[in-house]
Amino acid sequence: MTGRRAISWWLLLLVGLHALVLFAGFFAPYDPTEQDRRSPYLPPMRLHFVDNQGHFHARPFAFALKLREASFDQYEEDRTRALPLKFMVRGANYRWLGLLPSRLHLFGAESEKIYLLGSDAYGRDQLSRFVYGGRVSLFAGLLGAGVTVLLGLCVGAAAGYYGGWRDDLLMRLAELFLALPWLYLLFALRAFLPLAVSPLEAFLLIIAVLGAVGWARPARLVRGVVLSAKERDFVRAARGFGATDGYLLRRHILPATSSVLLTQAAILVPQFILAEMTLSFLGLGVPEPVPSWGNLLSSLQQYSVLVSYWWMYLPALIMLPFFLGYLGLASELQERTEAYKIGN
Amino acid sequence: MRYLLRRSAHAAVLLLGVSLLAFAFTVLAPGSYFDEMRLNPHIAPETIVVLRARYELDRPLPLRYVHWVSGLVHGDMGFSFAYNTPVLPLLLVRARNTLLLTFTAMLLAWAVALPLGIWSAEHLGHLPDHLLSWGTAALLVIPDLALALGFLIIAVKLGRLPEGGMVSLDFESLSFFGKARDLLLHMALPVAALVLSVLPLLVRHVRAAVAEILVAPFLLTAEGHGIPRRTLLYQYALPAAANPLISLVGFSIGTLLSGSLLIEVVMSWPGLGPFLLEAILARDIYVVIGGVLLSTFFLVGGNFLADLLLYWADPRIRKETSA
Numbered sequence: 001m002t003g004r005r006a007i008s009w010w011l012l013l014l015v016g017l018h019a020l021v022l023f024a025g026f027f028a029p030y031d032p033t034e035q036d037r038r039s040p041y042l043p044p045m046r047l048h049f050v051d052n053q054g055h056f057h058a059r060p061f062a063f064a065l066k067l068r069e070a071s072f073d074q075y076e077e078d079r080t081r082a083l084p085l086k087f088m089v090r091g092a093n094y095r096w097l098g099l100l101p102s103r104l105h106l107f108g109a110e111s112e113k114i115y116l117l118g119s120d121a122y123g124r125d126q127l128s129r130f131v132y133g134g135r136v137s138l139f140a141g142l143l144g145a146g147v148t149v150l151l152g153l154c155v156g157a158a159a160g161y162y163g164g165w166r167d168d169l170l171m172r173l174a175e176l177f178l179a180l181p182w183l184y185l186l187f188a189l190r191a192f193l194p195l196a197v198s199p200l201e202a203f204l205l206i207i208a209v210l211g212a213v214g215w216a217r218p219a220r221l222v223r224g225v226v227l228s229a230k231e232r233d234f235v236r237a238a239r240g241f242g243a244t245d246g247y248l249l250r251r252h253i254l255p256a257t258s259s260v261l262l263t264q265a266a267i268l269v270p271q272f273i274l275a276e277m278t279l280s281f282l283g284l285g286v287p288e289p290v291p292s293w294g295n296l297l298s299s300l301q302q303y304s305v306l307v308s309y310w311w312m313y314l315p316a317l318i319m320l321p322f323f324l325g326y327l328g329l330a331s332e333l334q335e336r337t338e339a340y341k342i343g344n
Numbered sequence: 345m346r347y348l349l350r351r352s353a354h355a356a357v358l359l360l361g362v363s364l365l366a367f368a369f370t371v372l373a374p375g376s377y378f379d380e381m382r383l384n385p386h387i388a389p390e391t392i393v394v395l396r397a398r399y400e401l402d403r404p405l406p407l408r409y410v411h412w413v414s415g416l417v418h419g420d421m422g423f424s425f426a427y428n429t430p431v432l433p434l435l436l437v438r439a440r441n442t443l444l445l446t447f448t449a450m451l452l453a454w455a456v457a458l459p460l461g462i463w464s465a466e467h468l469g470h471l472p473d474h475l476l477s478w479g480t481a482a483l484l485v486i487p488d489l490a491l492a493l494g495f496l497i498i499a500v501k502l503g504r505l506p507e508g509g510m511v512s513l514d515f516e517s518l519s520f521f522g523k524a525r526d527l528l529l530h531m532a533l534p535v536a537a538l539v540l541s542v543l544p545l546l547v548r549h550v551r552a553a554v555a556e557i558l559v560a561p562f563l564l565t566a567e568g569h570g571i572p573r574r575t576l577l578y579q580y581a582l583p584a585a586a587n588p589l590i591s592l593v594g595f596s597i598g599t600l601l602s603g604s605l606l607i608e609v610v611m612s613w614p615g616l617g618p619f620l621l622e623a624i625l626a627r628d629i630y631v632v633i634g635g636v637l638l639s640t641f642f643l644v645g646g647n648f649l650a651d652l653l654l655y656w657a658d659p660r661i662r663k664e665t666s667a
Contacts, residue, residue, distance in 0.1 A: 176358065176362060179362065179640060179644065180636070180639070181598045181599075181601040181605075181639050181640070181643055182598075183603075184602065184640075185636070187636070188632060188636045190624065191623075191624040191629075191632045274487050274488070274489070277487065278489060278606055281489060284621075297489065297493060300493050301610070303508075306497060306500055310501075313493060316487070316489070316494070319490075320485055324485045327485055
């Protein structure tokens with residue numbers, strides 16, 4: 001499995017994972033903000049195939065949970081109430097891609113709610129929150145990387161193509177941004193933006209901050225490519241025929257930067273997902289009740305949660321395939337553009 | 345010598361630039377520490393005006409910057425509104441704790457990464473190399489945040505290690521060795537998380553650098569002379585591969601500082617991380633600027649040390665500058 005094949009496998013994995021998040025309404029069994037105050041911190045329900053009598057069922061089922069005797073937060077399975085897992089059930093309202101209204105969900109249970117990842121302090125389904133939270137985190141990462149790469153392209157192309165004092169100025173500025181530890185930079189930028197904002201504003205803010213933090217590295221790489229590309233013979237020939245700057249850049253020079261940009265994007269996306277998570281985890285990012293992968297984990301900052309409700313950590317494990325996908329893609333892309341190494 | 349002068353001039357310009365940048369962001373900042381006071385009916389609007397004037401928040405920005413920088417030269421980083429004392433002493437205590445963490449982590453990480461990387465390069469393309477590649481890939485995939493939280497949960501479950509903080513409550517009453525033991529126990533988790541977060545990067549670079557050198561003719565010759573394998577790897581190959589690795593030392597400091605920020609918050613280590621977070625939420629701007637500047641100072645200082653090391657280790661650089 002080499003080269004092109006490997007890249008398409010990684011892409012396939014990523015597309016699948018993103019579809020899961022993009023169609024969150026369908027894959028999540030419940031509304032992520034729907035509370036059930038009577039069942040806070042439910043542990044994850046286990047799926048069974050064999051019932052009390054020892055009969056095997058092809059349709060998996062879970063048992064409803066009940067409070068253990070003389071306890072206020074310890075649950076155990078109520079063996080008398082089985083909740084068969086149903087597929088393609090009707091449930092909470094949502095819209096496909098925010099447009100088409102629907103009530104269809106991939107799975108659910110009929111009589112009671114089924115919590116495969118447990119519930120949080122307000123009795124909200126963690127699985128639904130994870131799937132919906134992925135929307136915020138993944139798209140903050142993707143859009144942030146998009147903005148960053150675009151910014152890097154503009155700055156790098158300007159610096160490399162025009163050269164002279166513009167090049168010096170832009171590259172010194174880039175060095176400045178590269179010199180700061182990135183999380184400190186992220187903090188500093190966030191510090192000077194409004195704190196109490198609506199979820200959408202927070203989302204856009206995060207993307208802007210990410211773009212502002214990350215542009216320097218792609219800009220330097222693009223500059224290098226542009227510098228070598230503009231001295232190629234066919235570019236000089238085109239210039240000799242009277243081609244304008246705009247035409248040269250668009251037609252001959254910028255296409256040469258595409259592989260560098262793609263590789264950079266694949267490296268940046270997981271980093272930015274992580275950055276969004278960090279901000280939201282610390283309460284500087286997307287606020288509740290909108291779920292994001294960061295604020296999903298932030299309850300673990302409380303000691304009591306850490307001690308008693310370990311399943312609040314599960315989302316951190318389930319998000320690993322996403323990072324794996326991007327890492328695999330980035331390393332394959334990097335192998336193809338070996339000449340441009342990471343690091344300064 | 346010119347090389348070193350050039351590097352230090354570069355560092356100074358960088359620091360000045362960062363200070364300017366950090367200060368410039370305050371223009372964008374909506375609201376200030378004193379805005380919250382407006383909501384308090386017991387504080388007269390005139391008082392706020394006086395307070396703002398005392399801390400020069402009402403003066404134009406360039407003036408404030410010049411004033412701040414001239415104070416900086418005298419070791420005055422401004423005033424913390426929330427703590428009502430100068431920023432610098434506050435920052436220094438936290439910075440000491442952060443440095444304790446990052447410095448230990450860096451030493452440990454390199455101590456582990458060098459043998460692992462060399463071992464991997466020695467067996468390039470064979471089982472040990474593959475095992476290590478998989479290991480580093482797995483570590484790369486796990487986000488720092490998940491790693492730190494996971495460690496914390498394990499610590500809580502095992503109940504052997506302290507789950508946060510820097511010292512125990514009875515720290516003052518302990519003997520010297522008791523204190524050292526207590527501190528080390530508290531450091532174990534954050535340091536382990538930090539080491540694991542930079543380890544894959546370091547191992548991969550060491551492997552690449554050493555593997556590149558191992559095929560060099562001079563090593564083949566040395567091997568032909570019957571020089572033992574260990575000497576060959578550590579005394580011949582490693583110094584030859586050192587140049588890119590020393591530059592990586594500087595780079596790894598930045599990664600560690602950023603990683604430490606988050607891990608400190610998660611593990612409630614009283615370093616710059618939690619302090620800065622608190623300052624951001626309270627809009628205590630001089631603390632934020634000071635913290636960012638201090639971290640850049642560490643990074644620049646680390647890079648400068650790396651440059652010194654490079655100057656000492658690589659004769660080519662000495663040659664180039666004396667010519």
